[in-house]
Amino acid sequence: MASAASKVVWVNGPIVVGAGPAGLSVAACLKARGVPSVVLDRADCVASLWQRRTYDRLRLHLPRHFCELPGMPFPDDYPEYPTKRQFVDYLEAYAAQSGVEPRFNQAVTSARYDKAAGLWRVCAEDVSATSSAGEDVVTEYIGRWLVVATGENAERIVPDFQGMEEFAGPVSHVSEYKSGEAYRGKRVLVVGCGNSGMEVCLNLCDHNALPAMVVRDSKVHVLPREMLGVATFSVAVFLLRFLPQWLVDRILVLLARVFLGDLEKIGIRRPSRGPLELKNSRGRTPVLDIGALARIRSGDIEVVPGIKRFFRGGAELVDGRRVAADAVIMATGYHSNVPQWLKGSDFFTQEGYPRVPFPDGWKGESGLYSAGFTRRGLSGVSSDAIRVAQDIAMAWEQQTSSR
Ligand SMILES: Cc1cc2nc3c(=O)[nH]c(=O)nc-3n(C[C@H](O)[C@H](O)[C@H](O)COP(=O)(O)OP(=O)(O)OC[C@H]3O[C@@H](n4cnc5c(N)ncnc54)[C@H](O)[C@@H]3O)c2cc1C
Ligand SMILES: NC(=O)C1=CN([C@@H]2O[C@H](COP(=O)(O)OP(=O)(O)OC[C@H]3O[C@@H](n4cnc5c(N)ncnc54)[C@H](OP(=O)(O)O)[C@@H]3O)[C@@H](O)[C@H]2O)C=CC1
Numbered sequence: 001m002a003s004a005a006s007k008v009v010w011v012n013g014p015i016v017v018g019a020g021p022a023g024l025s026v027a028a029c030l031k032a033r034g035v036p037s038v039v040l041d042r043a044d045c046v047a048s049l050w051q052r053r054t055y056d057r058l059r060l061h062l063p064r065h066f067c068e069l070p071g072m073p074f075p076d077d078y079p080e081y082p083t084k085r086q087f088v089d090y091l092e093a094y095a096a097q098s099g100v101e102p103r104f105n106q107a108v109t110s111a112r113y114d115k116a117a118g119l120w121r122v123c124a125e126d127v128s129a130t131s132s133a134g135e136d137v138v139t140e141y142i143g144r145w146l147v148v149a150t151g152e153n154a155e156r157i158v159p160d161f162q163g164m165e166e167f168a169g170p171v172s173h174v175s176e177y178k179s180g181e182a183y184r185g186k187r188v189l190v191v192g193c194g195n196s197g198m199e200v201c202l203n204l205c206d207h208n209a210l211p212a213m214v215v216r217d218s219k220v221h222v223l224p225r226e227m228l229g230v231a232t233f234s235v236a237v238f239l240l241r242f243l244p245q246w247l248v249d250r251i252l253v254l255l256a257r258v259f260l261g262d263l264e265k266i267g268i269r270r271p272s273r274g275p276l277e278l279k280n281s282r283g284r285t286p287v288l289d290i291g292a293l294a295r296i297r298s299g300d301i302e303v304v305p306g307i308k309r310f311f312r313g314g315a316e317l318v319d320g321r322r323v324a325a326d327a328v329i330m331a332t333g334y335h336s337n338v339p340q341w342l343k344g345s346d347f348f349t350q351e352g353y354p355r356v357p358f359p360d361g362w363k364g365e366s367g368l369y370s371a372g373f374t375r376r377g378l379s380g381v382s383s384d385a386i387r388v389a390q391d392i393a394m395a396w397e398q399q400t401s402s403r
């Protein structure tokens with residue numbers, strides 16, 4: 001039977017929820033300024049998104065210098081686009097070097113500000129195997145500051161399609177995909193055409209599987225990862241220093257047309273809103289092509305329109321066509337989980353993002369902070385972490401000097 005909080009822990013310093021790149025870098029920056037913190041994570045390792053929920057052949061798709069965390073560069077011998085293994089090694093070394101030791105298996109289920117006491121009360125359930133003797137072990141952490149670092153990819157989105165239960169084959173989310181080995185020779189319907197959908201289709205091809213990728217409304221922004229050896233992302237960042245976003249979007253689309261050709265011929269149209277605008281407003285990251293387009297052109301990846309319903313042997317599409325499938329992989333994205341556990345605060349929207357836009361969404365009321373919700377990948381994580389740690393350190397110094 002479940003029981004109420006069985007332990008209470010007073011935290012001297014901030015309580016940081018999440019031990020991904022954001023939580024680790026906030027804790028490291030705090031530590032560098034002499035501020036202790038407690039980092040909680042529901043998983044049993046640091047950076048669980050990277051260690052447990054991504055596929056083997058994944059690489060960073062932004063150049064390395066956009067992905068370094070504050071205070072520790074990548075080793076010199078890392079390539080421009082580090083592999084997942086290299087990135088995970090780096091994150092583990094980052095935690096070790098900065099002396100950050102998260103408390104694992106702590107799934108935060110509620111956090112609220114106790115106005116009377118002027119303190120945050122954070123409840124976490126121990127989800128480790130040893131605690132499964134029929135009783136939840138709940139710890140209440142109490143502290144002056146709360147840093148939300150649970151990320152933009154905390155929970156999977158799995159749409160509920162009509163007839164899904166009739167489909168005879170396995171249905172999984174892309175976060176469970178490790179390699180195409182299990183799919184050799186199989187017809188795989190990949191739902192979604194973000195970076196995950198595209199890269200999984202490419203990986204499936206490499207393992208001689210037969211992927212069909214659903215591109216809803218036939219629309220997605222695909223950009224080359226590099227143009228004449230220069231990263232498209234670097235070009236965008238550079239142009240944004242001088243030009244408004246809408247104009248940079250126009251230029252990116254024009255350059256993509258030059259470097260990738262006409263995608264309409266292969267059944268892909270561009271959304272009317274620009275790639276950066278869509279990233280910032282809806283969290284839809286443009287696809288940075290690492291080879292999937294060539295496989296679409298060669299016919300190894302079939303592009304199909306939206307799904308109407310599933311049946312035993314596959315799916316019926318919105319254009320009335322039927323596509324046969326042995327397995328389905330949902331590459332349909334992720335959502336934040338903050339509204340599920342942060343109570344009594346309107347700092348976050350219903351979608352679980354700070355209401356205040358970048359670069360000011362890192363600080364809320366009453367000692368509440370957020371890191372990693374900027375829709376700017378790892379460079380957004382770093383910029384938040386530096387600001388959050390600086391602000392808390394100032395309050396910390398004031399508090400300790402007035403004692
Ligand atoms: C496949 C993939 C590839 C990516 N590649 C890049 C890239 O190349 N470059 C780039 O800049 N960005 C990339 N990103 C974006 C990604 O968001 C960042 O890389 C980074 O992981 C964000 O760090 P974070 O700490 O904010 O979130 P996360 O890495 O998701 O960490 C959040 C942590 O919070 C924990 N958590 C969640 N809820 C709770 C709870 N209730 N209680 C306790 N703990 C909780 C999770 O277990 C997790 O460990 C990629 C994302 C994905 C999915
Ligand atoms: N190498 C790398 O570094 C990689 C990075 N990533 C990153 O991970 C993050 C998550 O990416 P990803 O997992 O691709 O998620 P995204 O949210 O970017 O994409 C989700 C996709 O699913 C589609 N979709 C959602 N619901 C449905 C539906 N009901 N029917 C059909 N299609 C649907 C969306 O279509 P629509 O646009 O029409 O809503 C979209 O194409 C991104 O930031 C991405 O850049 C991911 C993989 C590799």
Ligand SMILES: O=C(O)C(=O)Cc1c[nH]c2ccccc12
Nearest residue numbers: 062233279285286375376377378
């Ligand atoms: O790789 C990701 O998922 C990111 O979120 C990195 C990123 C932030 N802003 C972008 C704009 C275009 C392509 C990738 C990113």
